[in-house]
Amino acid sequence: MLGLALAIAAAAHPAPRPADPVLGTWMNRKETVTIAISRCGPALCGRVVWAAPSAIEAAAEGGTPRLVGTMLMRDFRPAGRNVWNGEVFVPDLGQTAQAEMALVGPGQIEINGCQFGGMLCKRQLWHKTSAPR
Structure with missing residues (x-):
C-alpha cells in the first residue's frame, strides 16, 4: 500500500525538467x-542586458x-540535440529573421539567421559570460 501511495505521489509531482544548456x-x-x-x-527567448x-x-x-531591454531572440524551441529554432530580431537593420541556435562547444553557441528564403544569411558566435558588464 505504501508503494502505491509513493507511486501516486511521484506521478503528481514529476521530476523537474533538466535545464537547457x-x-x-x-x-x-x-x-x-x-x-x-x-x-x-x-x-526560450533572449533579451539584451548590456x-x-x-x-x-x-x-x-x-x-x-533602446537596445538594452530589447528582445533579440523569440520563440526558440528544440529542433534536435542542442539545436533550437526561432526568430531573431536584428536591431541595426530593424528586421526579424528565422534562425537556428546550436550549442557548438562548451560555453559557445552559434546563431544562424536567414531572410528571403535563405538568400541572405548571417552567422554569429556567442560565448557564455558570468554577468552583464
Whole structure:
C-alpha cells in the first residue's frame, strides 16, 4: 500500500525538467552585446542586458531607439540535440529573421539567421559570460 501511495505521489509531482544548456548570459564575439537567455513559457527567448555605445548607436540608426531591454531572440524551441529554432530580431537593420541556435562547444553557441528564403544569411558566435558588464 505504501508503494502505491509513493507511486501516486511521484506521478503528481514529476521530476523537474533538466535545464537547457543555453540558459544564462551570453556575449557576442565582438563583446558589444550581452543577452540573457531564459524560458518564455514553453520556449526560450533572449533579451539584451548590456550593450556597448557602438552597438547602441548602430541599433538607433537602424530604428531601434533602446537596445538594452530589447528582445533579440523569440520563440526558440528544440529542433534536435542542442539545436533550437526561432526568430531573431536584428536591431541595426530593424528586421526579424528565422534562425537556428546550436550549442557548438562548451560555453559557445552559434546563431544562424536567414531572410528571403535563405538568400541572405548571417552567422554569429556567442560565448557564455558570468554577468552583464
